Amino acid sequence: MTAAHPTRRTVLGGLAAGAAGAALVGSAGAASAATAPPLTAAGKRWVAATLAGMTLEEKVGQLFVQYVYGPTATTADDRNTALYGVATAREAIRKYHLGGVIYFAWSDNVGGGPQQVAGLSNGLQRAALSAGAKVPLTLTIDQEQGIVTRIGPPATQFPGSMALGAGRSTADARTAARITGRELRAMGLTTDAAPDADVNVNPLNPVIGVRSFGSDPTLVSRMVTAQVGGYQQDAGISATAKHFPGHGDTATDSHTGFPVITHTKAQWETIDAPPFRAAVAADIDMIMTAHIQFPSLDASGDPATLSQPILTGLLRDELGYDGVVITDSLEMQGVRDLYGDPEVAVRALLAGVDHLLMTPSVDASFHAVLDAVGSGRLPMADLDAKVTRILSLKHRRGVVASPYVHPGAVMTVVGTPSHLATADAVSRRTTTLVRNDDGVLPLAVSGKKVLVTGYGVTTTATLGTALGGHGATTTVLSTGTAPTDATIQSAVDAAAGQDAVVVSSYKVSAYPAQKTLVDRLRATGVPVVVVAVNDPYDVAYLGDAPTYLAAYSYSPVALTAAAAVVAGAVNPSGRLPVVVPVAGDPTQTLYPFGYGLHY
Template structure:
């Protein structure tokens, strides 16, 4: 542990681990950026050059947009598309703008089940490839399958507990395997682009938007995990990966979805803390890097978000780091990028700054027209447009989208959620669960014949725990209390605890009392249960930082995720079927004092 900085203050002071820069690569690396050698192979160069030469201006500009479309089928009208695009079916949206890509979410009804996803993907690809055009360019079909708290496609697709859990496992091989399986399953469903891994270094325990999406608060561990996952997604999984959020979103207490964060790191601190994971991704040949909607004055003092900053995207990422791949913006519907400029102007400024693709503009007609107009006026030179489109086309060719745009519906069930994949996910997850406290040796717990109350956050979470404990012979009672337990719910849980032999209580961001749901109620619940004198096991199902706010608890497990695979693993630890081996990937500070460490990076108990 000697190479790791002991506190967040130490990191911010510029004394980060000496190994943090070990993953830096020369800017002239031939493979930087995932576009292959400086001179692409003849086959790639031939298809790209001939395709680019035959594209209209409108088709070129369309390749720069990745949009969300509503509907579970490509050719079924969905009226939610009409206000955004003026047409109703997802296929019509793709064809109207010659889109470069689409992105899937549950809220757009894109991801219901593997067969539906595969059908939608194939339908959208058919729309892209059957236009009245001199060229045929397949779509990037993307989603955010980071795993853990950012998971777009649920079961039966294989689930993993997410980045911070993998950081707790400390195994680059496990991180690579998780990415490879995720990538293989996405590709089987026709999803060829994953906006993952998260390359942010979460040095701020109060970070509301990154948190467990980050592998760790220590740059070298994040860099190792990012490198492994890029390899897993791209080489073994066959899908494009996208490291995010450049130049680094790990030290903010502001959510860029709803506000405009400011990162106060110096340039030297950026080099030590934020840069190493992105350098590692570039060295591994990452296809895409996603921008962050935040202000980083040490890198650009204009006040602009990084997404529209030429000093950051072109000066730093392209020129200094030597990145040659595709730069994609984060969602342009987020408030962090919309506060300073209008939607059409944001699109033009992001491209002028160095971005190649624009994600989810909320004003497609205006943005599309504005970019075309900017090219026609010379504000965006045609040579720059062609360079952007060339990078996109090279990515599509290299990643196999041109040769094999369609997924095989008959093969989906032999890839997605197979018994082998699920067993691997269980084994990987069992190596991540972290026992932070076991002062009274409550764990492992022999539950056979005992009455166990399972309470706290999550309808599914509490039920899964209860089911596993019941299978081991316990008589279980479930009282789900959510993220903001009322006094009545606390009283009912206390009454049930008094009639039980033991209690398992789940928390979810119990530290965050700034939100409107007043999660301090979770702290009150845990303390009231402890007052009963019954053995109480606290299971933090998201951020590991909750223990600082319920430090009276003698027994505390961190799962880093409320995904069923993580909760089942926690149950196996509770019953002793699995000996915990996870180590904290972050420092847990004292409540209200971020510079005093309560439990250090690397801490973790076994039995």
């Protein structure tokens, strides 16, 4: 299968279908725009006084949002020493006057549960407020939900953007953002790096996929607006639309390569721009850049993150955005190919960026920015404008007035029974039944023996447990993404004597042995149900497999919902939020936008 550009042809045609499908988008309620709280007179005085009292180093430090290692602000970690020259997060914040910190599991920030996260947040804020200009931090996390979820249970989980797109409910999208945002704020987080505003028009997209709400700009725009309202207006934290100017049509992962988007300016206006225009109209607090080359918008060959025509010409001037612009991670290869890390930091600021996210060579980049200001390459007036935007946002979002949270009260907000029940209800409205050719579904599993196999140890176990909750006796056998002949034979052997087989699939286009698994299981004569736990496009690569569900996520709530659909406890109501093209022929549509079966 070629990794060329299949989707402009497929989805530009599909956009016509999307226009018809747009009537479906708001069927469960429209979302109002999220008006950002204005900066009060007191806030303006605080910003002006704080800026006037800051040293050059403190101003430059506000531009940097970095990760730090450790579950507390005072945990000594050799990885901090390697990156910052000091052992603890507290020392790193003070040394570089950091404007923000982003949390990850791999940096040991979130593994101890919600109360540990709250304690870390308080400790980091104390470090920032006990020195120098005493400016609180922006504390950020990528909690998109679905496949990009940094904080797991007991925090409430949702199935992710494309699942919400399948559900078509802007009310549900807003609810998911409101609950996610309130739980993050209870743990001390001030910003979620969500929602994803990319329009996923490339089925082979390796980095966006189900992180997008879908392939129709109208659908994505409405969902983005809804989630901005949930995060900002309802939960009181900053939302971040990403990845500008649009990362939805690429077959290259910008984490490891340098994608090129070949859309014309007219196509950008039609496909990529609408969700970002919607985010701007909703007064979104932050917009994140993409490390992509977009020749029709800037012919220089620079990535959008370093492009003045894109970030200032398009985002600031044409779209009228006056909020904070933050880069995607500057550790990603897509932005590091052309220039060294220190020069990347300076060029991003010159292009129109305010926040530099995850600069890999911190000391060198910090001093490169200082030198750029000292030489006049980065005018002091521009630096002051960037810092003013950052300080203003911190004040407007209440971080200045209330930088700390109460760890003892965290669990009265995070993962409450009400939140969990709502997440289950939302998830049950997202599963899409794409094929039921033999009428196998709904499957009366109570008292039946069911083999659960396919992708993922945790995924198959979760599906097995969920089906067991409907009365099935389940056997669970994970076969992974690329099952060997021996593994496939084991699954075939395990199917003997079963009443049904449920197979979880994951990116079959990249891992075609999963088709062999499904074919061999079907040959046993036992009814086979495929549940796609990531991209809905798997159906195009599974031949004539007659029974196929799209769950859009391997999140437990999505799998539980899919199991309820299999068992007939839920009538599937999700509709495809993307066009599914024929495998190997992207000019042909296999399933159109809006397709979905019901019982």
